[in-house]
Amino acid sequence: MRTPLQASKFRPETLITGLGDSFADPVAAADFPQTILRFRNDRHAATVGLADLSDEEWIAHFGRFRPLSGSLPQPLALRYHGHQFQVYNPDIGDGRGFLFAQLRDGAGRLLDLGTKGSGQTPWSRSGDGRLTLKGGVREILATEMLEALGVNTSKTFSLIETGEQLYRGDEPSPTRSAVLTRLSHSHIRIGSFQRAAYERNEALMQALVTYALEQLYGEAPGDHPPAQLLGRVVERTADLAASYMIAGFVHGVLNSDNINVTGESFDYGPWRFTPQWDAAFTAAYFDYQGLYAFGRQAEAIHWDVAQLAVSLRLLSEAPPLIEQLERFPDLYGQMLVKRFFWRLGLMPAGQDESAAFVQATVQGMIETGTQIDRFFLDWRHGDIRGEGYDAEAWRPARKALSAFQPTGARADHAYWRQGAPCSMHIDEVEAIWSAIDRDDDWGPLHAKVAAIRTMGDALGDAPPTG
Numbered sequence: 001m002r003t004p005l006q007a008s009k010f011r012p013e014t015l016i017t018g019l020g021d022s023f024a025d026p027v028a029a030a031d032f033p034q035t036i037l038r039f040r041n042d043r044h045a046a047t048v049g050l051a052d053l054s055d056e057e058w059i060a061h062f063g064r065f066r067p068l069s070g071s072l073p074q075p076l077a078l079r080y081h082g083h084q085f086q087v088y089n090p091d092i093g094d095g096r097g098f099l100f101a102q103l104r105d106g107a108g109r110l111l112d113l114g115t116k117g118s119g120q121t122p123w124s125r126s127g128d129g130r131l132t133l134k135g136g137v138r139e140i141l142a143t144e145m146l147e148a149l150g151v152n153t154s155k156t157f158s159l160i161e162t163g164e165q166l167y168r169g170d171e172p173s174p175t176r177s178a179v180l181t182r183l184s185h186s187h188i189r190i191g192s193f194q195r196a197a198y199e200r201n202e203a204l205m206q207a208l209v210t211y212a213l214e215q216l217y218g219e220a221p222g223d224h225p226p227a228q229l230l231g232r233v234v235e236r237t238a239d240l241a242a243s244y245m246i247a248g249f250v251h252g253v254l255n256s257d258n259i260n261v262t263g264e265s266f267d268y269g270p271w272r273f274t275p276q277w278d279a280a281f282t283a284a285y286f287d288y289q290g291l292y293a294f295g296r297q298a299e300a301i302h303w304d305v306a307q308l309a310v311s312l313r314l315l316s317e318a319p320p321l322i323e324q325l326e327r328f329p330d331l332y333g334q335m336l337v338k339r340f341f342w343r344l345g346l347m348p349a350g351q352d353e354s355a356a357f358v359q360a361t362v363q364g365m366i367e368t369g370t371q372i373d374r375f376f377l378d379w380r381h382g383d384i385r386g387e388g389y390d391a392e393a394w395r396p397a398r399k400a401l402s403a404f405q406p407t408g409a410r411a412d413h414a415y416w417r418q419g420a421p422c423s424m425h426i427d428e429v430e431a432i433w434s435a436i437d438r439d440d441d442w443g444p445l446h447a448k449v450a451a452i453r454t455m456g457d458a459l460g461d462a463p464p465t466g
Contacts (some may be wrong), residue, residue: 034163084255150462236263
């Protein structure tokens with residue numbers, strides 16, 4: 001089994017307030033016409049001491065946003081800037097969400113409960129501050145699938161339908177509304193640092209660096225805190241980029257305000273899982289140049305982290321920051337190999353030999369059009385001599401396979417003997433939503449979440465960063 005999540009008592013915090021009044025705006029949640037509980041993540045609620053809430057209490061906190069005792073007395077809409085499709089925008093912030101609470105899990109990590117669709121804020125601009133129910137369902141599916149595939153991701157904590165009719169230009173309208181709460185390891189983004197740099201606010205920049213090191217990484221600031229923090233972000237984001245590739249995931253909007261300084265993936269809008277290993281596959285219909293295409297995600301994330309380095313120049317000379325930033329490509333390559341072998345259930349050998357095997361198998365997938373999830377299921381189960389794997393394109397990978405030993409981890413799990421892999425392609429996403437939209441049938445969603453968690457149990461814990 002995957003390492004069990006550690007249960008905890010409720011341990012509230014308010015540490016974010018130490019960043020000062022200029023970091024966020026106090027706001028209030030919208031008063032929704034209805035609050036119908038559609039999803040509660042008791043598995044992760046137990047890790048922060050909230051699984052024992054009744055449904056009524058749950059709705060009061062995550063539908064009406066009654067404060068959690070001892071945590072933030074009022075929600076906070078965070079201020080930040082960011083590059084959106086590499087164009088700088090100083091006019092953004094939490095426009096349809098807020099930081100609702102801080103708390104600790106059983107391991108002592110500081111976590112945030114943040115929202116999506118909770119109403120308008122000073123940063124809403126012309127938006128209504130709402131979330132479609134379909135958007136909430138899609139976020140459940142994205143976070144559950146990514147967690148199972150070992151990606152460091154936020155967790156969809158709660159989804160409550162709110163009884164409003166919303167109009168959107170990119171989906172049939174009117175459509176149903178919802179408010180989502182996510183559990184995250186911080187909501188501080190690269191864009192938070194960009195705003196401090198833009199305003200030449202050295203005090204805020206110092207506070208952000210110290211907060212991130214001490215509260216998010218558990219480290220005392222050393223001789224050069226800006227470079228120290230950048231080094232940690234480089235390590236975590238290189239792993240994040242690698243994990244996206246091995247999962248076959250395309251985030252869709254890898255703007256610098258969507259990159260968390262803990263390297264945790266979050267904020268799922270136009271995401272997709274690519275069926276085949278297709279470098280040009282995009283998730284966002286408005287990504288006309290393919291800036292955030294499947295094969296360019298590492299490049300995009302590295303570019304965003306470079307913007308963090310630029311921001312930290314407010315406190316640091318360039319050379320120590322450049323030294324950390326230049327580590328990204330090698331770390332990405334190492335983590336790509338490590339995560340590929342983890343999903344395949346094999347022990348890597350030397351880095352060069354292992355990387356060559358990864359390249360050979362990826363080339364096999366590309367040339368034969370083999371689906372990513374199908375490949376990992378078949379090869380982990382040892383079914384590589386059947387139809388589809390006898391093509392010439394697979395010969396280099398099959399020849400190299402004998403150099404690597406299976407880990408034996410969870411080899412007898414029933415998941416590996418099932419006939420088809422657990423995937424999350426767009427047709428199934430749309431079918432799950434259609435059942436909800438047409439018949440108010442939530443059964444397919446709950447069944448899919450259960451199947452995803454079974455796959456996650458079979459895969460076990462992802463390899464550590466580094």
